[in-house]
Amino acid sequence: xxxxxxxxLNLGWRRVKFGDVVQLSKARSRDPLTDGLERxxxxxxxxxxxxxxxxxxxxADGVTFTSVFQPGQVLFGKRRAYQRxxxxxxxxxxxxxxxxVLETKDxxxxxxxxxxxxxxxxxxxxxxxxxxxxxxxxxxxxxxxAQYGFSLPSLDEQRRILKLLSTAQEVIDSLMSLTKPAxxxxxxxxxxxxxxxxxxxxxxxxxxxxxxxxxxxxxTLPELVTKEPNSLTAGPFGTIFKARDFRKSGxxxxxxxxxxxxxxxxxxxxxxxxxxxxxxxxVPYTVRAGDVLITxxxxxxxxxxxxxxxxxxxxxxxxxIKAGIFADVALxxxxxxxxxxxxxxxxxxxxxxxxxxxxxxxDNLYSIRFPIPSLEEQAVIVDExxxxxxxxxxxxxxxxxxxxxxxxxxxKSLGGGGADVH
Numbered sequence: 001x002x003x004x005x006x007x008x009l010n011l012g013w014r015r016v017k018f019g020d021v022v023q024l025s026k027a028r029s030r031d032p033l034t035d036g037l038e039r040x041x042x043x044x045x046x047x048x049x050x051x052x053x054x055x056x057x058x059x060a061d062g063v064t065f066t067s068v069f070q071p072g073q074v075l076f077g078k079r080r081a082y083q084r085x086x087x088x089x090x091x092x093x094x095x096x097x098x099x100x101v102l103e104t105k106d107x108x109x110x111x112x113x114x115x116x117x118x119x120x121x122x123x124x125x126x127x128x129x130x131x132x133x134x135x136x137x138x139x140x141x142x143x144x145x146a147q148y149g150f151s152l153p154s155l156d157e158q159r160r161i162l163k164l165l166s167t168a169q170e171v172i173d174s175l176m177s178l179t180k181p182a183x184x185x186x187x188x189x190x191x192x193x194x195x196x197x198x199x200x201x202x203x204x205x206x207x208x209x210x211x212x213x214x215x216x217x218x219x220t221l222p223e224l225v226t227k228e229p230n231s232l233t234a235g236p237f238g239t240i241f242k243a244r245d246f247r248k249s250g251x252x253x254x255x256x257x258x259x260x261x262x263x264x265x266x267x268x269x270x271x272x273x274x275x276x277x278x279x280x281x282x283v284p285y286t287v288r289a290g291d292v293l294i295t296x297x298x299x300x301x302x303x304x305x306x307x308x309x310x311x312x313x314x315x316x317x318x319x320x321i322k323a324g325i326f327a328d329v330a331l332x333x334x335x336x337x338x339x340x341x342x343x344x345x346x347x348x349x350x351x352x353x354x355x356x357x358x359x360x361x362x363d364n365l366y367s368i369r370f371p372i373p374s375l376e377e378q379a380v381i382v383d384e385x386x387x388x389x390x391x392x393x394x395x396x397x398x399x400x401x402x403x404x405x406x407x408x409x410x411x412k413s414l415g416g417g418g419a420d421v422h
Contacts, residue, residue, distance in 0.1 A: 020105075022104060081132055
């Protein structure tokens with residue numbers, strides 16, 4: 001039966017199936033190095049929501065991948081499609097078998113440059129996720145992807161849409177090139193503060209991990225907290241965290257996933273303690289705004305953040321330490337910086353134990369001596385790091401807004417769904 005044009009479509013547009021205009025590349029290489037292919041791409045090299053490939057591996061280091069891709073082709077992660085891993089190649093190489101290499105069948109029907117934006121639409125990902133099979137590692141297959149239906153504009157309209165989307169992508173790329181160096185700048189600057197190599201031996205105070213001016217002190221975490229009872233504690237092991245006491249509302253329980261290097265993050269899957277049970281057990285384990293939270297398990301342990309102003313009283317689990325910092329000794333924001341850096345991570349890693357879930361004991365964590373300058377110097381350091389963070393967050397906010405706009409343009413111009421294609 002011949003294809004019919006949907007009367008709701010503009011003149012020159014038609015409904016197509018993905019497989020009508022897109023095909024899988026069948027190119028393979030048994031010996032990539034001999035064939036001149038130096039780079040490989042695995043799923044780990046594709047960043048969710050990013051249309052560019054920003055990292056890769058070297059074939060010379062050893063790889064068994066054989067699927068060949070060329071510049072302009074689209075790499076789509078078929079495993080765990082909900083992660084939204086898709087990018088357009090700007091170099092040649094080989095890729096994982098969990099990645100489809102897509103290309104247009106005929107540039108006179110679908111512009112190759114427009115394909116990545118079609119694959120980036122919410123409708124396409126919804127289709128990929130909805131047709132995935134498997135529990136632990138769901139995969140979509142080409143037969144299912146090929147059935148995805150969408151509205152294909154005329155070539156002239158494709159060029160107009162492509163110009164809009166490409167212009168937005170150029171700005172997105174510029175913002176991406178700003179955000180990552182900002183993160184590197186903050187890490188590098190903090191490292192130079194905590195290890196000041198230009199100091200003479202007589203003018204410095206140092207240990208294996210830190211080298212700072214002699215006027216600074218080395219202090220352990222217990223020395224930084226207030227002397228009030230329960231100002232430094234982890235949640236209890238044993239009987240109080242019972243599933244029967246969990247609720248959909250009540251007193252929130254802070255778990256490992258809420259503590260990140262970027263700050264405190266509640267999630268939709270937050271667990272709550274029954275208010276009556278909380279009243280009986282809360283005293284040593286209550287977290288209040290301004291407390292510092294530190295993980296003693298995870299990848300890696302030792303991440304720190306501040307429980308934010310305006311947040312409700314909460315409880316910590318055994319995996320999280322809460323510390324009420326003594327205001328005359330240290331700024332909570334500085335304590336967080338003292339933990340969230342590569343040098344502190346090395347100090348903590350010395351005591352890490354465990355396999356799938358690494359951990360550090362309280363005694364070992366409390367034994368690490370951190371460099372503590374005067375409150376005035378702490379404030380200067382915090383302000384400098386905050387300025388870098390603000391610049392980064394501003395760029396990220398602009399990046400998020402622009403990605404949303406680009407997505408909306410693609411949705412309205414290339415949205416899927418609608419009537420079936422016959």
